Amino acid sequence: MTSAFLARFRAPEAGRSNALHAGAWWVWALGLATAASRTTNPLLLGLLVGVAGYVVAARRTDAPWARSYGAFVKLGLVVLVVRVLFSVVLGSPIPGTHVLVTLPEVPLPDWARGIRIGGRVSAEQIVFALYDGAKLATLLICVGAANALANPARLLKSLPGALYEAGVAVVVAMTFAPNMVADVVRLRTARRLRGRPTGGVRAIVQIGLPVLEGALERSVAVAASMDARGYGRTAQVPPAVRRTTAALTLGGLLGVCAGSYGLLAAEGAAYGLPLLGAGLAAATAGLWLGGRRQVRSRYRPDRWGVRSWLVAGSGAAVAAVLIRAGMYDPEALHPGVVPLTAPTLPLWPAAGILIGLLPAVVAPRPATDSKENP
16 A cells, blocks of 8 residues: 555656646745855755755756756855955954964055955854855855756746747856857767867867857757747737836836845845735736737646645745744854854754755656666
8 A cells, every 4th residue: 555655646757748847946946045045054055955966866857958067066166265265365354363374464555444465364264254155155056956957948938928038048048058068078078089189278279169160050040940930029019008017027026136135135034025925926917918919829838737836835945944943043044153163953944954855756757767767
């Protein structure tokens, strides 16, 4: 009986009919990113990175955009290193008593008072920079998880009609870098098989020209296909509808920006959620009215099913748990550096972060799973 129950609720293999909505992945990833913005505890941030990495490893495909997760991880590490270097070179307002090294200090004029280059480097300021850089790196990694899991083409198909033109530009920008990286890997592999060098200025020039040529050919092909499908045709709507659409969309987006800032800020959760809700309502109404100008149709539109709700809800639940924890136990989410204390792992926020693993169970499995693991 137990095996039959598990088989019934086991995630099916992904296909055209049951593919997860691309927006669900973005809602899940943004929920994790919101949670990361509420804490500087390295243990919780590491747990968020582990949750995102496990879901990506379990549910990403072999598509070119799915390979971008590693690039976001490397970018996050670069951000972490740069943040620490800036703290070492430019100093930090964090007072510290554990001096690690004293660098030569560059004298600055009076108008640059308050700015320091060089000087004492304390352990407290290094730890503070590590915590701050880890938060920024975690935000980037969460966004990279969405890029690796959400199909950009399916995301474009799900956009409202009013955002279709802007969505095309965003999708092209999102897919250009992964495709270019795939071309570079393919050309370097071909040169290595032929016994040619893959490093040096000459090799980079010889690899770069075919990559740029391929990118140009893809751009021309996309433009030709868009022109053949009548891209850009619009219907006639009254001027009053256009003005109302512009006012609702602009006001809604401003409300969304202000509400998002309130949720991400340390003390803005009280007003952030109402502003975000009002902005979303106004923007939705504006986008619905703006979609009346679009005359295009959709072939097999993606459905927001139960699994999409579960994936999106798990990310929202992680964000809600961390926001709640920040209200009632801020010290656990922001370990002190003066004096230096070892960070502790708060149990119920950590348990809330583990809700983010739900997509690894309920999201449809990539098609390659059945071939590799029959």
